Amino acid sequence: MKSQTLYQFFLYLIAKDKWKDVLKITLAFLLIGIVFSRTNIQNIIAVWDIISWPWLLVSVAVFFAMTVVKAVQYWALFDSRVPYLQVLRVATFQNALTNLVSNAAGIASYLTMFRVEQNVKLKHSGAIFIITKAGDLFSMAFFLLLSAWLVWARTNILHQLVLLVLGVVFLALLVFWTAVFFRQKFILQLHRITHWMRLDRASIIERGLNMLQSVAEQEQRTVVRMFLLGLTLSMSYMTLTMAYSYSRIQTFHIPLDLWAIVFVASLMQFVSIIPIQILGGLGINEVTLLYLYGLFGITQVDLPAILVGLRVLFYLFNLALLLYMPIDTFVSRVKSAGKNKKDRLNEG
Numbered sequence: 284m285k286s287q288t289l290y291q292f293f294l295y296l297i298a299k300d301k302w303k304d305v306l307k308i309t310l311a312f313l314l315i316g317i318v319f320s321r322t323n324i325q326n327i328i329a330v331w332d333i334i335s336w337p338w339l340l341v342s343v344a345v346f347f348a349m350t351v352v353k354a355v356q357y358w359a360l361f362d363s364r365v366p367y368l369q370v371l372r373v374a375t376f377q378n379a380l381t382n383l384v385s386n387a388a389g390i391a392s393y394l395t396m397f398r399v400e401q402n403v404k405l406k407h408s409g410a411i412f413i414i415t416k417a418g419d420l421f422s423m424a425f426f427l428l429l430s431a432w433l434v435w436a437r438t439n440i441l442h443q444l445v446l447l448v449l450g451v452v453f454l455a456l457l458v459f460w461t462a463v464f465f466r467q468k469f470i471l472q473l474h475r476i477t478h479w480m481r482l483d484r485a486s487i488i489e490r491g492l493n494m495l496q497s498v499a500e501q502e503q504r505t506v507v508r509m510f511l512l513g514l515t516l517s518m519s520y521m522t523l524t525m526a527y528s529y530s531r532i533q534t535f536h537i538p539l540d541l542w543a544i545v546f547v548a549s550l551m552q553f554v555s556i557i558p559i560q561i562l563g564g565l566g567i568n569e570v571t572l573l574y575l576y577g578l579f580g581i582t583q584v585d586l587p588a589i590l591v592g593l594r595v596l597f598y599l600f601n602l603a604l605l606l607y608m609p610i611d612t613f614v615s616r617v618k619s620a621g622k623n624k625k626d627r628l629n630e631g
Contacts, residue, residue: 307385307561314566315594318573322587330585330592335534339596342530346600349523350378356418356516360411360509375607382563382601386556409494410501414509417459418517423552424452426521430546438546438578448553462499463506470496524548531596535589539579547575563597 354374358367381389431438431445438445461469473492498506528548532539539547554571555564569590576586 304385304561307559310559311561311566314570316566318566318569318587318590321573322585322591326585326588327591330535330588333536334592335536338530338533342527342534342596343600343603345523345527345530347604349520349527350375350604352516352520352523353378356415356513356520357411359516360414360513372608375604379601379605382597385561386558410497411509413459413494413498414506415513415517417456417510418513419521420452420455421514422517422521423549424449425518426525426545427549427553430542430549433542434546437543440578441550445550448550459495459498462495463501463503470499521552524552531593534596535592536584537576537581537586537589538583539576539581543579547572547579550575563601565594569594 351371354367354371357374358365358370361370377389427445428449431441435442458473462473470492473495477492501509525545525548528551529541529544532544551568551571554560554568557567560567569587572590573586
């Protein structure tokens, strides 16, 4: 019954807002086409000969560790009331959908799976999601600020952009804490402002306001405790994200130093939030990385070919991540069958 409900939900995701998805996919393929135009199939094939297999294995291990830590974060914020393996199942599906389809699909899968499989109210799971993302935003801003400070002299053209991003993060966190302390009065004002500006017609704005309202309904002490716990785990998760980015760079021998890698990876975390992305940021990520790597003078390697290789590995990693779903289902069935057999023997 649950699997059928999830299947219907997945079909709903595909059918919803088709015209927007068509535009996003068109943009994605146009941009990735630009990347392809700067290299050729021979160079792309040749890229696989330069792969560092030890670093590739490290990147695989760190990639799966990121999902494990994200699941720990959700599990801890749910006060361990939901079994960890079930939370890991949700986090796995959410990450895979986010990376293979879109951010909206990942968020919707998170909310739906907790409601369908664990009977968790949407308000509760929504509140935890917002608290988690507040911690993630702080962690992303921390790594961007630290790395930008260390590579500041080499990124003159991006100074204003970095300051703008950090300013937006500050405002977002200010809105979060204002909602926590001023609660429903502030949420009501936000609803009025968004309605006046006609922003409430956007589903992402409406969904965000509903989640923020669910946070405002929580006790202040509870939110503060959950935020501090979530922030600690967010910093761990973001540290792994930086390690993952570093290992990917080393896999293809791109000559870039540590803090430049962290700076680019931090900026890419914010690029991933852009709602026009689809298929894991296809095209947008590659064009952005071409520009950012160019700022650091990376000309010794065929970057377009390497970025295509990184894109292929990205999809392979996420498809491998999805293997957890049937494995988890199989293990659960085996355990259930064993338990039923044991119960029958006890009854006999």
